[in-house]
Amino acid sequence: MENQIQEAISKLDVGRLAELFSVSWQTLGQSEQKALSSSFVRAVLASSDFVKVALNTANAGAYHVALQIFKTALSNLPSFIENAGDNKLREALFEHLVELEEYREAANFLAGYRFVDDESSPYYSTPDIQTDIYVKVAECFLNEDDIVEADTFVNKAGASAQLLSVNNQNASYQDSEKRTENDDIVSVEGHFPIILRYKSTYARVLDANRKFLAASGRYYDLSVLGRLTDIIDSDDLLEFFGRAVTCAILAPSSSHRKRILGMLYNDGRLSQLDTIGHFAGHSTILTKMYMEQIIRRDHDIMTFENSLADHQKAVMGDGLTIVQRALIEHNMVAVSRIYSNITLSSLAVLLSLSPKKTEKVACKMILDGSLVASIDQVEGMLYFDRNEEKRGEKLLEWDLAIGSFCSQINLVVDFIRQKT
Numbered sequence: 001m002e003n004q005i006q007e008a009i010s011k012l013d014v015g016r017l018a019e020l021f022s023v024s025w026q027t028l029g030q031s032e033q034k035a036l037s038s039s040f041v042r043a044v045l046a047s048s049d050f051v052k053v054a055l056n057t058a059n060a061g062a063y064h065v066a067l068q069i070f071k072t073a074l075s076n077l078p079s080f081i082e083n084a085g086d087n088k089l090r091e092a093l094f095e096h097l098v099e100l101e102e103y104r105e106a107a108n109f110l111a112g113y114r115f116v117d118d119e120s121s122p123y124y125s126t127p128d129i130q131t132d133i134y135v136k137v138a139e140c141f142l143n144e145d146d147i148v149e150a151d152t153f154v155n156k157a158g159a160s161a162q163l164l165s166v167n168n169q170n171a172s173y174q175d176s177e178k179r180t181e182n183d184d185i186v187s188v189e190g191h192f193p194i195i196l197r198y199k200s201t202y203a204r205v206l207d208a209n210r211k212f213l214a215a216s217g218r219y220y221d222l223s224v225l226g227r228l229t230d231i232i233d234s235d236d237l238l239e240f241f242g243r244a245v246t247c248a249i250l251a252p253s254s255s256h257r258k259r260i261l262g263m264l265y266n267d268g269r270l271s272q273l274d275t276i277g278h279f280a281g282h283s284t285i286l287t288k289m290y291m292e293q294i295i296r297r298d299h300d301i302m303t304f305e306n307s308l309a310d311h312q313k314a315v316m317g318d319g320l321t322i323v324q325r326a327l328i329e330h331n332m333v334a335v336s337r338i339y340s341n342i343t344l345s346s347l348a349v350l351l352s353l354s355p356k357k358t359e360k361v362a363c364k365m366i367l368d369g370s371l372v373a374s375i376d377q378v379e380g381m382l383y384f385d386r387n388e389e390k391r392g393e394k395l396l397e398w399d400l401a402i403g404s405f406c407s408q409i410n411l412v413v414d415f416i417r418q419k420t
Helices: 002-010 014-020 030-046 050-054 060-074 082-099 103-111 127-143 147-162 192-208 212-228 234-250 255-265 270-275 282-290 299-307 322-338 344-351 355-367 386-419
Strands: 341-343 373-376 381-384
Touching (some): 002 030, 014 060, 030 060, 050 060, 060 082, 060 103, 082 103, 103 127, 127 147, 127 192, 147 192, 192 212, 192 234, 212 234, 212 255, 234 255, 234 282, 234 322, 255 282, 282 299, 299 322, 322 344, 341 344, 344 355, 344 381
Antiparallel strands (some): 341 381, 373 381
């Protein structure tokens, strides 16, 4: 049967292989199946055309049959293949399927890539190779909008990328997501490109998971860190910056969001976003948010909504879209800068909500600390605590200064480690 498999592959006869891996396959014992799978892998690697011919989407039926053959063989392998042939086959399948834009199948094949810790084994891979494999898988799952799987593999990439750091103890990164495996990674010579790809993929996963505040910080980090190298061109850096602005606008109200808004507002590139179609109007909205001005639903808001990705337009459990919730929370804070107190009915008119909905939003913001106020339900009044807000503003100014200083230090450290 081994000779029949090799002959079928040499003749590019997928139909014959389908017979061997179905009817004849069921009659074999487990050890025989493993031996034939090993032989199949070696024969496919020896053929320069088999993968491309077998996986041809022009013939949908033959394509799916070939996929099943590869899956059967790769799931019944012995513990060792000479020169890690199964890993090489998985990479070949991945590259071809990506060309065909069959991202889920590509990701599933590459996800089975085998790693071992023994440096003498052909299955041993250095941390940069591990990071590259996991990032590729995560990117493919993102292309298929499979956020759960993308999150799983980007975290694996983070764990591998940590090993690329020369001195992890000296590196730190603060954001709202307390996930140590994705803390700031010090780039070392020769690994800057994969580090940037990992950071980019991680930011996209955070964005897709609607963790907009953390995603905004990561995108901004990329837009600044990329200046230290010519790997990323200026247009892509501005794209990262634009995504940081988008996510900051969508993020829930908080003191940390205020700090991110301040960083973006003070960046000289903000006005450049108006020259990019899908970021038109973003600078105006972010400026109003940072200046805590009331934002009406105007042309800029409608343009902003039309530019969003599908996951950024989702309707939340309270019946509001992400944009509506962000604007309502922002306007609530803006109102607190104008009035010392206001009736819930008047506030409802300003926010274009019902009084009951307005009270629920205010309660939520008071509980999570994003609004310093109290509600008198009997009188139907909302009272803002200006003294407490002023104290908070002073602390925020101090936090902004520290955050900016630490960010600059991280960039200098990254640059020095890249050059040494």
